Amino acid sequence: MNPILVDVMRGGAVESTHRGAIAVVDADGAVLTSLGDVERPIFPRSAVKVLQALPLVASGAADQLGLSDEELAIACASHGGEEIHARTAARMLAKAGLDAGALECGAHWPYFEAAARALAARGEQPSALHNNCSGKHAGFLCLACAMHGGAPDLRQYAKGYVAAEHPVMCEVSAALQAATGFDLSGTARGTDGCSIPTYEIPLRHLALAFARVATGVGLGAGYADAARRLRAAVASAPYLVAGSGRFDTRVMERLGARVFCKVGAEAVFCAALPERGLGVAIKIDDGNTARAAEVVMAAAIEALVSLDDADSVFMRSLSEPTLQNWNGIQVGALRATDTLRDALAR
């Protein structure tokens, strides 16, 4: 039974609660914090996009195609479908000689509602470029371009790249397995929202992977260099990895390269903390939106990263966010529980 990590408060009472688990691990695999069941495999969903992007850089594709920091950042993104996101993904595809028609992630209205309304106001419909995963998929297609060695029938080669058995996805899954040190052949495999496979992996292994991303230790030279480059790219373009108002963007705009964090669907959250050489992995049991996972991640950053007073106040606003109603009245708050704070302080 996982402990309660987040309380939802209203009128001085606990209205709702979120149980979950968190692992904090260093690159040697030593477990600093373990709260709840960190050995049970969970689907990491989009929280591991940076691991899935390692081959894009390690293969040489990023250099061959001259990908920018913005483009590498969006390859690690779950973005809001704002104009800059759609445009950046389109530019990556163009560098590979492809267009949105090659994307196999499906189309949906931008997650950022103002962007969806703006699109509607222009009389347009969303395309696969607005899918929150379009940058990751553009990265897969850039990888396909490099793997195919510039042969003319790239579109045909790349077709079906989302399937677990496609050479491109095999490269992506190999990186995931190498970074986490977890055998993917024996674990449950599901299909993600964007149609690529997602594999169940324990939080302890996910945290280890992010400690490796933080330090390079245990990744091998190619992936270590790739991890460093991807972290730097995201730190220089944090708007590309999420977008307006989003936790990941706000935290990395504030703390820069000191934190690399990435949310995933069903309330998964992972982070690399380079200064401490640590990885963090979180899963909220109920999986229902990001609110609790964000509070837990904010509390972890507060506990594990050395912050000045202003940055502490900022992070506290994310680990104890207030809830306003439609009239702007404060009606409640989320808060990290003492159980969580105590475990992180040990």
Next chain:
Amino acid sequence: MNPILVDVMRGGAVESTHRGAIAVVDADGAVLTSLGDVERPIFPRSAVKVLQALPLVASGAADQLGLSDEELAIACASHGGEEIHARTAARMLAKAGLDAGALECGAHWPYFEAAARALAARGEQPSALHNNCSGKHAGFLCLACAMHGGAPDLRQYAKGYVAAEHPVMCEVSAALQAATGFDLSGTARGTDGCSIPTYEIPLRHLALAFARVATGVGLGAGYADAARRLRAAVASAPYLVAGSGRFDTRVMERLGARVFCKVGAEAVFCAALPERGLGVAIKIDDGNTARAAEVVMAAAIEALVSLDDADSVFMRSLSEPTLQNWNGIQVGALRATDTLRDALAR
């Protein structure tokens, strides 16, 4: 510790879980089903709008102003902010000699995203009429009109009607207390999303209130008549109580007057089942969106309402909904747990 009521499945594995509690009670207060802690007070939020609308009818306001079924239905609604919803709320206000300026619920973009995009496409901004609670608030203002006896300074009298101490809100809270049989003076009070007070009430008492709504038993003649009329109004206009694609609307369009169900924020769900004389009240611990509460309510309706084969198949599609990804591929499902099904079958 509340039991797991709903599993979220992906790739053959349990990806996420939802704990919660459910009470099924008859109008004499006999408990038919009790799973999890049904004595702990919880904020019922919008699930009790039908109880809060009892004075609108019992006071004579509905008759004096000639409110239609559509208008009574929207007084019990958490609607999607579609055109018909905004228009119906506006018409109620006009009957009371008021307009949207009297609403104190705040404005927000329509919850139904296509309605929000349509509004944006017309270059418009949302008003308080698009607030999901605008019908309930219009009902409060119609009640204010009757309580004020047609005096000319209605707008001044109604001002601040959302406050717990305002005569209008005192009437509303008195109905809530009478129906639930729970003393509100000694329980936690929070502020709801639309600025009115919300009081913590145990699930057992909420289920009792809905058994009373189902039967009239224990309500007193005025509220019993009001409950019957509100149930009939919603059964005849279920689109007004929620809207496009919504659980409450879909179930009541299908089952008519045999079920009155109403979702609330933070995963609360209540229902009156007139044929069985039962009330149902559900709270999912994590409170995070409606998905799990809907599955539990669907399972309760399956177990407690006599359904033909076609209706059973329909309800099973709501108690075991499949999850599709952006390419329309089935990637998972929600399902009521055996723990829940067994408790409901006893």
